[in-house]
Amino acid sequence: MSVTPDLFEAPRQLEPLAVPDADLRFMHAFYPPDECAALFATLMAETPWRQERIEVWGKVHDQPRLTSWHGDAGTRYTYSGITLDTCPWTPTLTRLRQDVEAATGQRYNSVLLNLYRDRHDSVGWHSDNERELGGEPVIASLSFGATRSFRLRHRERLHAPVNISLTDGSLLLMAGAMQRHWQHAVPKESREKGPRINLTFRRIQPRPG
Template identity: 45%
Template sequence: MPLFDAPFDLPDAELRYLPAWLDGATADRWLARLLAETPWERPQVRLYGRLHPVPRQVAWYGDAAYRYSGLTHPPQPWTPLLAEIRAALEALVGRPLNGVLLNHYRDGRDSMGWHSDDEAELGRDPLIVSLSLGGTRRFDLRRVGQTRIERSLLLEHGSVLVMAGATQHHWQHQVAKTRKPCAPRLNLTFRQVHPQP
């Protein structure tokens, strides 16, 4: 994998951050198209016996279904734009990517809770290639089993964050709610899914 700018080192993790992977004009164009063209969904998850809507809008594209948070997401076919983005990111990391989860954070009330991307279909050492478009949001990391935030990173418009190796075994991450004004943000997390029998 190419070496990117690394704002911090974490033990038992392989993280790389490229803050300006995309030029501003391309990032703006991709953001506008994806916001307009994506058939967004807001699925419900069951917590403590009650159904709650996911606190953001989502869409799954890929070559196979993807299961997380107790939900199975059938894949939508690749659009020309998503196929173009996928090819560029595959060239960047030197590995195949066959699915992408799009998360739309409409404002600071939309969020992603603490989790690790450690589903069985992502393989032993999952590769997550995350492209951020739109408003800057804070990305927090903590040790699995701990409550204290160890590191935070501001994910900027046009940036790429790569999580690989043993990262998902030892670390959790979140995008927390915030009361600070923030522009809408899209996060495209590309991955390699290995369908389970």
């Protein structure tokens, strides 16, 4: 199943997507194109991007994208054996968090930024189900730059795979039992793609120290 937003009649609020065993909501053009371009340039310039090293099947590789983790004090985050150092909120990230909180009615204390530099950058199949995210995580995914495919597959293969085109300035809310029932990925592309920045706002249980 492919879920493609209507580019000509963008919804004025987050619209539910018909995906079983999950609460998914989407808004195309959360920010207008001119503002997207300015925000993309600012995020590219002021973010302390890092390329982490990950272990896959006993071998260590460069992660196929750049990342940066920002949040409140004590919001360290560990996934795939990587513990991310917490950078402070910038004025730009604070503004984006406030906008996303107003649109989703949720509160977030951290954000993971991913930079997909070209068609070769990707993220493999996974669920955001780390303990510090809670039993039913609420994650708001904000995209700037080139459109990339966001793919979903059911853990028990009960439902057909889902493909969502995450366009420039779009906002996707993932909630409910999604992380328990579905895995998601941003695969490599067969055709050339420009850079894309994705921000996933989360609420995690702060750790002491």
